[in-house]
Structures are given as structure tokens and as C-alpha cells.
Amino acid sequence: MSARIFVGERRVDAIAADDRGLAYGDGLFETLRVHRGEAPWWDAHWSRLARGAERLRLSLPEQARVRDQAAALLENVDAGALKLIVSRGSGGRGYALPTTNTPTWILSAHPLPPSARAGSTLLRWCDTRLSIQPALAGLKHCNRLEQVLARAEWNDAAATHRDADEGLMLDTDECVVGATAANLFALVDGRWLTPRIDRCGVAGVCRAWVLSELQAGEVRLSAQQIESAQAIFLCNAVRGILPVARLGERAWAPHPQVSALRDRLAAAVPMFAVNE
């Protein structure tokens, strides 16, 4: 990983010990797919970041400055992921907002995650529930212990779960929210649906593209509705559309509407064509 750290305008060598990102997860992040040194979905990511910053009353660095630094970091990156964290910066002990807020921001470049096996993702249900918190719903904030706990449920030595690529999470009301690091769409009675994210979950950048493309409905969905769907897929802004082959015992054959959507995404945003 190569990273650059800034406090306000100033590049620094390291994160301060009293950074509120570390103390309270008091920050936001974005993960952008990089293609030939550029982040084609930059504007959508920055818009989401700005909405989150407004809700958390967090100052953002100047966009042009961040973008210049990202360009420098990505100069020789052909394909990868760019992560941007913006925290509220240094602050005294205690939850009260500091009287002045100079954000800390970190840019880091990462390799792309391995492709889904043969283009098809294997899912499991997570036991960890997402709590219902409308004040934070939709934001890509840095309070992510629920996702950490959910993701830790597999990749253990437990043989039964060894072959899961991702896990689906329910909220504490037993409504489906999405995967630990991706949004979920399901074809139910001929219509594409996706969980509402007004009480928890993340307003994914790729989700927004798919919502508009499929004219999908945002609804509450039960686990049973997902398991009985005609097709399901995941999406996120780094991996694009991920067809799902299996969820626990339930298996799906490849669905032509999902393949068609992948093709449309690849046509609209060519970087998503190159990672097979």
C-alpha cells in the first residue's frame, strides 16, 4: 500500500495520536475503482462524501487539492482501488466537537480484489445484525464494527462456511440490508428490488447507477424473499456487478438480465469490462 496523509492543506508523515478518526471512528471514507490512473466515478463518490460530511458536520478538504494528490498517487496505476478517508482530525478528550475542525485525510492505493470465481459469487447469511440508526443510515462512515464482526463469521476454519465470498446481513428487525461490503438487488415477481437504506446500510455509488438503470424499487425485503427471488446480484463501486450463484443451499443459474446489466455497465463505464 502506498499512502499520503494530510492535515488540512499540509502533507504530514503520520496520523496524530489524538485523531478523532482513531478515537471514535469520527470520519467518512470512499473506495474508488481506478482505471489507467483515473477514478472515473470520482464525482459520484465526492457527492456522497459531501452529503455525509454535511450530516456529520465535518469539514472536507478542498476537492481540487484531493483530486490533484490522488492523480499523483495513481500516476502509474493501471487498475486498482483508491481509498480516501477523511476524519474530523485532532481533538481533545471527549465527544464534543472541536471548536475548529481541520480534517485529516488519507489517500491510499490498493490492488483490485481477486475476481469472483468464474464470475459467480457464493453467499452466506451472517448472524451479526445491523442496528437501526437513521441518523447514520446511507453514510459511508468509519463506525464499522458491525461489518468487522459479520465478516469475521467466515474465513474461520469452519468448513461449512469456507466457500463463502460474501455475507448478507439483516437488520435487528430482520429486514435484509445487503452484503458486508456491497449492495444487493433481487428480481422478485419480475421486478428488480433493493433494500431501502433509510435505517441502516450504505448508499452505494454503484447501487445508484443500478437503481436508475433498472428502475428498481427500494423496499423492505425479508430473507425469504431473497431466497425465493428469480435472481440476485451484488454490486459495489470497485467490483461492479457480481452475479450470485448460491446463497447457502439456494442456487441460481446465470440470469440473462444480470448478464445484460453487466454488459451495459461495461459499455457505460469501460473499467468494469476489464476485470474478468
Add this chain to the structure above:
Amino acid sequence: MSARIFVGERRVDAIAADDRGLAYGDGLFETLRVHRGEAPWWDAHWSRLARGAERLRLSLPEQARVRDQAAALLENVDAGALKLIVSRGSGGRGYALPTTNTPTWILSAHPLPPSARAGSTLLRWCDTRLSIQPALAGLKHCNRLEQVLARAEWNDAAATHRDADEGLMLDTDECVVGATAANLFALVDGRWLTPRIDRCGVAGVCRAWVLSELQAGEVRLSAQQIESAQAIFLCNAVRGILPVARLGERAWAPHPQVSALRDRLAAAVPMFAVNE
């Protein structure tokens, strides 16, 4: 603030850019009251930290090493607060636990907060709700955006809230949980009660002392029960027992049972006698 930062056994100059504490709030913290260079409640704080680490599957540094470093940092501190943060340390992009976990830990020394005015705390109700998450309830973890948002509700220029010292929080089921940074006790029909912390809230070290001392009951409490209580007080491990004089429009006269409890705490743990 003076601080010392460590990665595992090694003292370092700064936090790494890929620390999971910063990325996800993936860590725990403790805030201990310091008296004449010592932290008299060390054992209770370390026990809570160890319970949290077990639930989050987070490695802790060796206790003796942390305690030695704390002693060095506090050598000339007569009265203050010691903060310890333990994060899961460096990790790659993504929620999956790193295959090896070398914790990052930070010790910092802080002045004591100002005494409550004339020994009596003014409270308000917060609008921000605490979400219900049994998997994290009780832990002093670093996912604290809810507290940050709640604490930001006052200290604004808003004149109506200007005179609040602390805010009480309800959960999303409208049960009272406690203050943003303290636990709450209420005398209801002659019996001391405190909110259960099985769904959210923090298992405070001072709360444990009070629970045992008062043989208090752990129950679900409504806002109305708090407002109609004979007396209420807050407690935390830095400030001890904080009698409450007012909550919004509701005022309480000093209550002899609260004064008596403060005296007992000061007798049991002398550092709590010195901050008036």
C-alpha cells in the same frame, strides 16, 4: 496532551495510515482517573478491556507492559485522566480480520474536566437515539458517532440549551440508556435503578461500583420514569458521582442519599474526594 504510541511491544512515533482503528473504529478504549501518579481503578478498567477484546477477538498488549508505560507517563501527574486506546492495528483494505493482529495502543494523559458547577449537573434530553446492538452493548468500543452527534446537539449557539452539562440518550425503542459519557441512576419509588446495558450503552466502571454499593436494579426505564424520579445522578470513572440538579424543566433538590453515596465513594477511593 502527552502521548505514547506503541505497536505490539515496540514504541513508535505515530499511527500508521492503515490502522484499523482509524479505518473502522476497530478498537476499544478506557479512560482512567489518575491520582498521585497512579490509576487506582486500573484492575477494573483492564478487566472491562479484556472482556471487550474477547468479544471483538482483538489481541491486547501485555498488561504489565502497558502499566509500566502508564506509570512512566503519569510520574508527575497529581490529578488527571489517562486514556488508553487499543486498536486492532494495521490491516489491508476490507473488513476481514488480518491474519495476524499486532495491536496499536496509545496512552495519553489529560487534565481533569472542570468540576460540575456547584456540585450539580444540568441535563438535557438528546434527540439522537442510540441504536440497539447486543453484539456491541456494554463495550467501550471506538464506534462513537452516535455520542458525537448527541454531544453536538448543545454547545451550539442555541440559547435554550446553553446551560446543559450533559445530555441523556434514549435508544431507538425510547428506553433511557444514560448520558453521552456517563451512566445514570434514578431513585424510583424508594429503590435505586439504572438502565440495563444489554442492548446498548457502556458497562461503566463507576456504574459497577455503584450497582454493588446501592444494590440497584438493572431495568428498562422510560423518560417519564426518570423525570418523575425522587433523585437522579450520573457517574463515571473520571468524575465519580455527579448529582443532577435539573433535567430540562424538572428540578431536584440535593438528595441525602446521593450525598451519602458520594461520601462513601470518597471514603472507598480517596481520589474522588479531591475534585470539588
